[in-house]
Each structure stands twice: as C-alpha cells, then as structure tokens.
Amino acid sequence: MNEELESQLSAMFDDELSAAECELLARRLSRDEQLKARWGRYAVIGATIRAERGVRLHAALARKVNTAILAEPALGVSGAPQRALRSGLRWRQAVAGLAVAAGVAAVSVFWLRAEAPLAVAPLTAQLALPVQAFGTTQTAGTTVPARADSYVLPRAPASRPVVVPVTELANYVVAHSMVSSPVARRNLLSAFMTSDPGAAGTEEPLEVATSNAQ
Amino acid sequence: MGADVSDLSLVRRVQRGDKGAFDALVLKYQHKLVKLVMRYVRNPAEAEDIAQEAFIKAYRALPQFRGDSAFYTWLYRIAINTAKNAVVSRDRSPIEYNLDRSSDESYDMQGRMKDSETPEGLVLTDEIRSIVNGAIDALPEDLRTAIVLRELEGLSYEEIAATMDCPVGTVRSRIFRAREAIDLRLREVFEGGLGRAEELG
Amino acid sequence: MPRAMRSSEKLAVAALAWALTGAALADPPAQKVVPEAAAHPQKTSPLDTPAHWLERMNQALTTRNYDGTFSHWQGGRVEMLRIIHRVQDGTVSERLASLDGSGREFIRTGASLACYLPDKRTVVVEQRPQQESLVGFPALTDTATSFYDIREVARMRLNRRDTHVITVAPRDEYRYGYRLWIDDSTAMPLKTQLCDAHGHVIEQVVFASLTLSPHIPDSAFKPDVSTEGYQWLRNGTGPRAAAAAAPAWYALRLPPGFRMTVRSAQRLPGAPGPVDHLVFTDGVASVSVFVEQQSRPVTEQGAVAEWSTVGSSSAFSTVVDGHKVTAVGEVPPDTVRFIATQVKAQDTDPAALRRR
Numbered sequence: 001m002n003e004e005l006e007s008q009l010s011a012m013f014d015d016e017l018s019a020a021e022c023e024l025l026a027r028r029l030s031r032d033e034q035l036k037a038r039w040g041r042y043a044v045i046g047a048t049i050r051a052e053r054g055v056r057l058h059a060a061l062a063r064k065v066n067t068a069i070l071a072e073p074a075l076g077v078s079g080a081p082q083r084a085l086r087s088g089l090r091w092r093q094a095v096a097g098l099a100v101a102a103g104v105a106a107v108s109v110f111w112l113r114a115e116a117p118l119a120v121a122p123l124t125a126q127l128a129l130p131v132q133a134f135g136t137t138q139t140a141g142t143t144v145p146a147r148a149d150s151y152v153l154p155r156a157p158a159s160r161p162v163v164v165p166v167t168e169l170a171n172y173v174v175a176h177s178m179v180s181s182p183v184a185r186r187n188l189l190s191a192f193m194t195s196d197p198g199a200a201g202t203e204e205p206l207e208v209a210t211s212n213a214q
Numbered sequence: 215m216g217a218d219v220s221d222l223s224l225v226r227r228v229q230r231g232d233k234g235a236f237d238a239l240v241l242k243y244q245h246k247l248v249k250l251v252m253r254y255v256r257n258p259a260e261a262e263d264i265a266q267e268a269f270i271k272a273y274r275a276l277p278q279f280r281g282d283s284a285f286y287t288w289l290y291r292i293a294i295n296t297a298k299n300a301v302v303s304r305d306r307s308p309i310e311y312n313l314d315r316s317s318d319e320s321y322d323m324q325g326r327m328k329d330s331e332t333p334e335g336l337v338l339t340d341e342i343r344s345i346v347n348g349a350i351d352a353l354p355e356d357l358r359t360a361i362v363l364r365e366l367e368g369l370s371y372e373e374i375a376a377t378m379d380c381p382v383g384t385v386r387s388r389i390f391r392a393r394e395a396i397d398l399r400l401r402e403v404f405e406g407g408l409g410r411a412e413e414l415g
Numbered sequence: 416m417p418r419a420m421r422s423s424e425k426l427a428v429a430a431l432a433w434a435l436t437g438a439a440l441a442d443p444p445a446q447k448v449v450p451e452a453a454a455h456p457q458k459t460s461p462l463d464t465p466a467h468w469l470e471r472m473n474q475a476l477t478t479r480n481y482d483g484t485f486s487h488w489q490g491g492r493v494e495m496l497r498i499i500h501r502v503q504d505g506t507v508s509e510r511l512a513s514l515d516g517s518g519r520e521f522i523r524t525g526a527s528l529a530c531y532l533p534d535k536r537t538v539v540v541e542q543r544p545q546q547e548s549l550v551g552f553p554a555l556t557d558t559a560t561s562f563y564d565i566r567e568v569a570r571m572r573l574n575r576r577d578t579h580v581i582t583v584a585p586r587d588e589y590r591y592g593y594r595l596w597i598d599d600s601t602a603m604p605l606k607t608q609l610c611d612a613h614g615h616v617i618e619q620v621v622f623a624s625l626t627l628s629p630h631i632p633d634s635a636f637k638p639d640v641s642t643e644g645y646q647w648l649r650n651g652t653g654p655r656a657a658a659a660a661a662p663a664w665y666a667l668r669l670p671p672g673f674r675m676t677v678r679s680a681q682r683l684p685g686a687p688g689p690v691d692h693l694v695f696t697d698g699v700a701s702v703s704v705f706v707e708q709q710s711r712p713v714t715e716q717g718a719v720a721e722w723s724t725v726g727s728s729s730a731f732s733t734v735v736d737g738h739k740v741t742a743v744g745e746v747p748p749d750t751v752r753f754i755a756t757q758v759k760a761q762d763t764d765p766a767a768l769r770r771r
Binding site for chain 1: 440460470473476477485489492494496498511512517519520521528530532539540589593595597604607609618620676677678681683684692695699700701703705723725726728730741745761
C-alpha cells in the first residue's frame with residue numbers, strides 16, 4: 001500500500017472522495033484484506049473518540065456477518081424493478097403500522113403535530129390545522145359492550161384541532177407529571193418523550209412565547 | 215463529495231454481487247449499530263446478535279435500496295426495527311429481570327450476570343480508548359484538532375477548513391496523518407509489533 | 416493476532432463475583448421500604464389487599480433505585496424507552512429517555528428538571544422545590560374504592576416472575592382504569608395497562624429489562640444529546656411570590672370523587688408570567704389545572720377552546736374571565752373539559768376556598 005492510496009481511503013471513509021475515485025477504491029477495498037482492516041480500524045478510532053461502548057478491535061461481529069453473507073445467494077444485477085423504499089417518514093409509518101392490528105388506524109392525536117398516515121404533512125404549531133378525521137367522531141367507550149380483560153384495541157377518540165404552542169403544553173405536562181401517581185406519571189412522560197422524528201421536522205421553528213434564556 | 219458517494223459506491227458493488235464490498239460497510243458501521251441497539255438491550259452479546267441480524271436483513275433488502283435516503287439512515291431504521299422486534303417479540307425470551315438478588319427464585323444468574331454491562335466490552339474499550347486518547351494527546355495540535363472536529367463533531371472537510379482557516383486539502387492531509395499516527399499505536403499494541411514493511415506491500 | 420483478553424476475562428469474573436455478592440450489601444436506608452409481607456413472599460397476610468399492593472407498588476416506584484427499558488404502546492404505536500430512578504440521601508434523580516430516534520430525554524436531579532428536545536433543538540429547564548416530588552401523590556383512600564373497583568384477579572407468571580394482577584376498574588366514564596402486573600417480590604409493575612371504562616386497552620407499558628441496583632452512578636443521569644446550539648428555556652425565580660396578588664381559583668363543580676389537593680403558583684420556563692396550579696384527584700387519577708395569572712388581551716385569543724392529547728392523557732384549554740385555563744390529566748377528554756370549564760376566580764369569599 002502506498003501513502004496516496006491510504007490517503008484516499010481516509011478521505012473515502014469521510015465521504016470526501018470524488019465519485020470516480022470512490023468507484024475505483026471501492027473495488028480495491030472489497031478485495032484487499034489489509035486495506036479493509038485499516039478501514040475497519042478507522043471505524044474503531046472514530047467510535048473510540050466518540051466514547052462509544054463495546055468497541056472491539058477485532059470484532060467477531062463483522063466476521064459473523066461476513067460468514068453469513070457468504071452463505072447467502074449473491075445479489076443479482078439491479079435491473080429487476082423493485083418497490084423503492086420511500087422517504088424516511090413513510091417508511092417509518094409503514095413500520096409503525098406493523099404494530100397495529102389490521103383494520104385499526106392510528107388515530108391518537110399527538111400534541112406536537114397532526115398525524116396523517118401516508119401524507120407528509122408538515123408540522124406547523126402555529127397553524128390551526130384540523131386533524132384528519134379518521135371516519136368517525138364517536139367518543140371513546142360508547143357502543144362496544146364491555147369485555148373484561150379483553151385486548152381489544154381502542155377505537156378512535158373524536159378528532160380535534162391541535163393548536164398548542166410546544167413550550168406551553170410541555171410545561172404543563174411536566175408540571176402535572178410531578179403530581180400524578182407514579183404509574184400515570186411514567187406513562188405521561190413516556191408519551192411526551194416519544195415522537196415521530198420525520199413528522200416533527202427539525203426545520204420547523206419552535207414557537208416560543210418569550211425570549212430564550214431567562 | 216458528500217451526498218453519500220462513498221457508501222453508494224460500495225452499495226452498488228454489493229448490488230452487483232460483490233460481497234466483499236458489504237464487508238467494508240459492516241466494518242464501517244458495526245460500532246454505530248451496536249451502540250444503537252444497546253439502547254434496546256443492555257446485554258452486549260445480544261446487541262451484537264441483533265446488529266448481526268440487522269446487517270443480514272440489510273443485505274437481503276439491498277436490491278430495494280434506491281438511494282432515496284442515505285445508506286446509513288436506511289440501515290439505522292432496519293436496526294431499530296430489528297431491535298424492537300427482538301425485544302417485543304414473544305418468540306424469544308429477551309426479558310431479563312435482575313430484580314431481587316435475594317429472591318427465592320433460582321433463575322440463571324450466571325448467564326445473566328456474565329452478560330451485564332460491566333465486564334468485557336467496557337474493559338476492552340478502556341484499553342482501546344487509552345491507546346487512542348494517548349495517541350491523540352501526542353499529536354501535534356493541528357492534527358488533533360482536525361481529527362476531533364471530524365469524528366466528534368462530524369464536520370465536513372470544508373467546514374473544518376473554515377474552522378481551521380486552511381485549505382481543504384490540508385484538512386484531508388491532517389486527518390489522514392492523525393489516523394496514521396493513531397493506527398500505528400493500535401497496531402503496535404494489538405498486533406505485537408509494527409510490521410509496517412508488510413503493510414506497505 | 417494476540418488480543419488483550421486475559422485481563423478483561425479476569426475482570427469479568429471479578430465483576431461477576433461482585434455482582435453475586437451484591438445481595439450481601441445493605442441497601443441504603445432510603446430503600447428500606449419493605450412491608451412485612453415482602454419478607455415472607457409465600458405467606459399471605461391481611462395486608463395483601465389489592466389496595467395495599469397498589470400502595471406498595473407506588474412506594475417501590477418512588478423509593479427504589481432501578482434501571483430498566485420498557486415498551487410503551489399507545490395509539491397503535493410502540494416506542495422503547497429507558498428509565499433510571501434513584502433515591503440517594505433523600506434526593507431523587509430520574510431519567511426517562513426515548514430510545515427511538517427522537518432522542519428526547521427528561522432528567523431530574525434533585526430540584527432541577529430538564530427536558531431535552533433534540534428534534535426542537537431546545538432544552539427546557541426548571542427549578543422546583545424538592546418536596547413537591549411527593550406532594551399531591553394520591554394516597555388510596557376510601558374515596559377511591561367508591562369510584563373504582565379494585566381487586567386482584569389473578570396470580571400470573573410473567574416472564575418467569577410471580578406477579579399479582581390487580582385491576583382498578585372505574586365505576587363511571589369520568590375516569591380510566593388500570594390493569595397492573597405487580598411483581599410479588601419487589602412490588603414493581605412489570606406490565607401496566609390503561610383501560611377505558613369498558614376495559615379496552617388504551618395504553619400499555621411492559622418492561623423488557625429491569626434491574627434494581629443498590630448503586631446508580633451520577634453519570635447515569637447525564638443526557639445523551641449534545642446541546643450545542645440549542646436554545647435554553649428556564650423558569651424565573653421566586654415561584655411563590657406572585658401568588659398573593661392574584662385571585663384564588665377554585666372549581667364550582669367537580670366530577671364525583673374529585674377534590675382539590677394542591678394549590679400553588681409557579682413560573683414555568685418560557686412562560687410570560689406566573690401560573691396558578693390546582694390539582695384535583697379522585698385517589699387514583701389526577702388532573703392539574705393551570706391558570707395564567709395575567710389576563711390576556713382580547714385580541715390575542717386565538718382558538719378559544721383547544722384540545723390536545725399527550726399519549727393517553729388529555730388536555731383542554733379555554734379562557735375564563737380573560738385568563739387562560741388549561742387542564743391536563745390522565746382521564747378521558749370530557750373530564751378535563753368539564754373541570755376546566757368549572758374553574759372560576761374567587762374574589763373575596765374565604766369560604767369558597769374551603770368548599771372544594
């Protein structure tokens with residue numbers, strides 16, 4: 001190996017090499033074990049700088065994966081039309097759908113955004129966007145007869161417009177959590193902690209009632 | 215540069231049947247993936263199993279990858295999904311309770327404790343970390359700054375060039391030389407000798 | 416290639432040995448909340464009423480040290496979270512972190528609360544008096560049993576743990592119910608379901624891993640995110656001072672079984688002015704009502720009535736006499752709306768304060 005090659009390797013590792021050079025180097029990388037080992041050590045260095053746990057120098061993981069892959073059929077030429085993976089948001093929503101029993105739409109209106117499956121609705125806390133009505137406006141617990149210990153998934157609560165500044169309700173949620181029972185508190189904060197990153201949209205400005213640090 | 219060119223060049227090779235190229239992708243992202251999965255399972259061995267499964271799933275799904283998103287983003291989501299399924303699924307028994315050591319119940323404490331967070335994984339990390347940090351401390355400041363900005367802050371070469379007020383080519387060279395110096399120490403300690411001659415072959 | 420594994424293997428064995436002897440170490444005094452029944456798990460005693468199990472569970476959640484990951488199912492989605500809780504020298508530290516991409520974290524160390532919202536590049540910080548951590552925490556009174564049917568419906572093995580399945584079934588539609596799988600040995604809730612009045616599951620939490628440790632280091636309560644470039648919102652100082660000037664608020668009517676337990680005034684981070692905080696509870700569920708002390712100019716009132724949900728909890732805002740009133744609680748939407756619309760300012764009559 002020569003220094004120029006290693007320098008290219010370093011740049012390619014950082015995604016700072018031209019496409020043409022990447023093509024050539026990728027070809028060499030895939031079959032040169034020493035070059036690959038160096039490449040692997042670059043990853044170790046990075047992980048260590050970031051103080052990641054469980055960093056191993058000669059990881060069994062890569063070997064195991066390699067062994068498993070060798071047993072797999074080689075991938076064919078990518079000429080066959082395949083269903084392309086969509087953008088992150090839809091993919092994630094499709095995945096989330098796996099957790100839902102068939103026929104039940106995800107209807108809970110999370111307070112940070114209007115949830116609209118399959119439509120990439122931008123989040124704007126400032127706008128009074130009515131929530132997509134999922135077909136029904138019946139309130140919770142009206143018509144289905146009671147079945148103790150049943151695992152029936154809940155029906156949709158009536159949809160409502162969501163117009164709440166982020167900080168304000170966050171404050172109230174946290175303040176309320178301090179006076180809830182421990183279980184309720186944990187559930188409330190858990191819901192508050194989770195959100196769909198794709199829909200929330202980091203490009204959205206956060207609406208703040210007053211200036212920043214006080 | 216950027217726009218995922220590096221990963222895509224490897225991905226395309228894999229899609230055309232080059233398995234060695236996938237190995238390179240695994241080597242690059244295994245630590246990140248294990249770190250990600252360890253948010254779901256504390257057992258490092260199990261995290262590695264899940265990461266392994268995620269990589270294999272990714273390999274199988276690679277024909278469908280069209281570059282709509284960055285490769286790592288796509289891989290990351292597969293890993294999350296895999297980890298979630300592993301944890302929530304009823305087929306496995308991923309549930310490990312270390313609740314009351316004084317409990318009457320005789321569960322397999324050996325098996326569990328051995329996999330708990332303290333030993334092995336962290337110890338090895340400590341050794342590696344001390345070597346890497348020692349090597350970084352010994353670097354000239356410009357090299358150190360460059361590699362830290364790159365690896366810790368995730369800045370691009372151009373951003374680093376702006377920060378350090380030097381040409382992009384210089385950034386690339388500094389990062390490369392920093393890696394060389396650190397790698398030298400790693401190889402010294404873990405391979406019992408330089409062997410630089412054969413490295414240069 | 417030789418690999419420096421020997422020393423780490425030795426350390427692994429040593430760590431294992433230490434862990435096994437962990438049982439021999441005494442728990443710090445703050446954790447010694449062990450009612451009699453727990454000392455003899457096989458023996459049933461009159462203390463093992465369902466209500467008693469609930470109290471033990473609440474005790475365990477608030478006084479023990481634990482570190483766990485759990486799945487949170489709600490609204491058709493599952494998310495994984497991590498929770499770490501520690502009581503040390505009378506100070507409570509806790510951390511709740513999303514493991515799924517949003518990276519949000521809630522961290523409390525003593526009197527300081529912080530919400531890290533990486534998706535909003537914001538940190539919300541507030542200082543709270545420490546004693547508030549347990550104030551307003553509803554103790555199970557006789558009132559609760561009037562409005563909930565609390566019973567143990569089964570003993571079950573859940574992931575090789577012996578659990579008591581306790582149901583807390585509401586007797587009307589003003590409130591939600593619970594099903595709880597409470598670990599016999601530690602009283603920790605290994606699985607919980609929130610249900611509506613008809614027994615349908617609205618929310619479920621299941622622990623995937625849970626460790627009760629005698630010691631949790633401070634480092635466990637550091638956020639994972641780097642807050643470089645974030646905006647920080649903090650609350651101002653002197654939370655109590657503002658209460659004197661504002662009118663006291665009370666609720667004209669309440670759903671059956673609810674009564675006010677706490678009234679305080681607070682400054683919330685990023686908020687324009689102080690806020691009155693009233694707490695109503697029926698012994699199981701709580702509803703907070705926040706009333707902005709500063710009345711709003713008429714022009715500023717956007718939507719008059721605002722609904723939201725935070726997971727399974729409901730929130731409702733309205734404007735009363737020019738003051739914005741927001742009710743939040745783990746109750747059905749109609750209940751928060753009911754309470755919010757019943758809140759009135761009391762002018763001078765001290766008797767009104769004692770009425771609810």
